Every structure is written in structure tokens, then in C-alpha cells.
Amino acid sequence: QRLFAETTLGRITVINTSSHWSGNYANTTGGSMASGQLSREEALACVGCRHACHILLYADTEAQLFEEIPIRHIILMQMRFDGLLGFPGGLVDPSEESLEEGLSRELWEELGFSLSVTLEDHVSSCHNPSSHLITHFYARRMEEKEIREVERAAASTATDHGHEVMGMVRVPIYTLKGGEGGLPSFLSHSFIGNSRSQLEDALVRFGLVTPEELQTALTHAEQRRKQLWGGAA
Numbered sequence: 589q590r591l592f593a594e595t596t597l598g599r600i601t602v603i604n605t606s607s608h609w610s611g612n613y614a615n616t617t618g619g620s621m622a623s624g625q626l627s628r629e630e631a632l633a634c635v636g637c638r639h640a641c642h643i644l645l646y647a648d649t650e651a652q653l654f655e656e657i658p659i660r661h662i663i664l665m666q667m668r669f670d671g672l673l674g675f676p677g678g679l680v681d682p683s684e685e686s687l688e689e690g691l692s693r694e695l696w697e698e699l700g701f702s703l704s705v706t707l708e709d710h711v712s713s714c715h716n717p718s719s720h721l722i723t724h725f726y727a728r729r730m731e732e733k734e735i736r737e738v739e740r741a742a743a744s745t746a747t748d749h750g751h752e753v754m755g756m757v758r759v760p761i762y763t764l765k766g767g768e769g770g771l772p773s774f775l776s777h778s779f780i781g782n783s784r785s786q787l788e789d790a791l792v793r794f795g796l797v798t799p800e801e802l803q804t805a806l807t808h809a810e811q812r813r814k815q816l817w818g819g820a821a
């Protein structure tokens with residue numbers, strides 16, 4: 589529980605209780621916020637800050653891996669041009685368009701799929717003082733067939749495909765025998781910005797994995813990183 593509390597729970601603060609809120613954690617709006625977290629309104633009032641908006645798209649599925657292991661949820665991330673994993677989205681200039689309009693525009697370029705992002709989809713906003721970048725995180729639950737459409741469009745009609753985006757990837761949330769394969773291996777890859785913590789928070793926030801499953805995966809991911817990098821990463 590300790591590892592999870594330090595690496596994940598400490599960062600979870602509900603900024604905007606969205607329709608996706610699963611109620612696993614107390615709503616701390618108006619209370620003490622985790623460091624770096626701020627409300628969407630506070631974020632927009634920041635002078636000299638840049639804004640980046642990204643979204644997690646997910647769906648439930650009955651599919652099974654090897655006709656044996658339940659896949660449970662399809663969760664989309666992408667392999668970026670720089671070889672790092674991240675969520676679809678990008679920089680938005682709020683003086684030109686709303687955060688949600690900007691994110692919808694980015695999604696059209698990266699996914700080739702028209703998705704109108706709304707305030708309801710907003711999950712959290714996080715300020716990085718050293719870069720003056722505020723990362724706004726959104727999430728949308730979809731039907732499995734819609735997610736499949738997104739994947740098809742992203743690889744065929746999206747203008748950014750093969751340029752800024754190398755391809756969509758699904759996040760494996762199961763753990764394979766031995767404890768390393770699946771989510772632990774995925775979490776030991778390299779992620780852009782704070783997208784890894786956005787993913788970890790969302791997995792528990794939306795009930796896609798249990799806190800215990802995430803804790804176990806993080807422990808294995810850490811061991812794996814130490815094996816690969818000798819503790820340097």
C-alpha cells in the first residue's frame with residue numbers, strides 16, 4: 589500500500605468531478621490539493637503559462653487474450669514521433685480557442701476522428717512550475733466499436749499518422765505469469781511529461797484496475813526498470 593500511496597494516491601486530487609468519477613477517492617475540491625494540481629479556472633488565470641490538453645479514450649470489452657485472459661478494457665495511448673508514449677492531444681492557446689475546442693482539433697489531426705470534447709470530460713489540471721506548462725487531462729468512455737473506429741481512422745486518414753504519431757497502442761492492464769508481463773512491462777516504458785502518472789491515476793480513478801493491482805504492477809515495473817537500467821532510471 590505504501591508504494592501506491594507515494595507514487596499514485598498522493599497525486600490524485602479531484603479537480604472537476606466529471607461524469608467518469610467512480611467515487612474511489614474523496615472529492616477534495618476546495619480542500620487541500622496535491623502539489624501541482626489546480627482547478628481549470630485557476631489554470632486559465634495563470635499569466636505566462638502554456639497549456640497542453642490530452643485525453644484518455646477507453647471502452648469495456650469482453651475480449652480475451654489467448655481465449656483465456658480477460659482484456660477487460662481497451663485504453664488508448666500513442667507512440668509519439670520521439671519514441672515516447674503519451675496520450676492524444678497537444679498544445680492549446682486559450683486566447684484563440686477554448687481548451688476543449690483546441691483538444692478536439694488536435695484529436696482530428698492525430699486520430700482522424702471527430703470527437704467534441706466537453707467540460708464534462710475534464711479530469712485534472714497540473715502545473716509544472718519549471719516549464720510553466722499546465723497539462724490538462726480529459727477522459728472519455730466510449731463503446732468498443734467507437735474505439736475500434738478511432739484506431740482504424742488513426743492509422744488511415746489521420747494527417748499526423750507516420751509523422752507526429754507513429755501509431756495508437758492499447759494499454760495491457762492484465763498481468764501475465766511471472767508478474768512482469770502486461771501492465772508492469774508497459775509501465776516500465778518511457779513516457780512523455782506526466783502522462784505516466786495521468787495513466788496511473790486514471791486506471792484507478794475510473795475503476796479500470798484496483799489499487800492493489802496497480803500497486804503490484806508498479807512494484808514489478810520498478811524492479812524491471814532497475815534490472816534494465818541498474819537503478820539509474
Ligand SMILES: O=c1[nH]cnc2c1ncn2[C@@H]1O[C@H](COP(=O)(O)OP(=O)(O)O)[C@@H](O)[C@H]1O
Nearest residue numbers: 640642674675677678679721723780781782783
Ligand atoms: O500525454 C501527455 N500527457 C501530459 N503531457 C504531455 C502529453 N503529451 C505531451 N505532453 C506535454 O505537452 C507538451 C506539448 O506536447 P505535444 O507534443 O503533445 O504538443 P504539440 O503536438 O502541440 O507540440 C509537451 O511539453 C509535452 O511534454
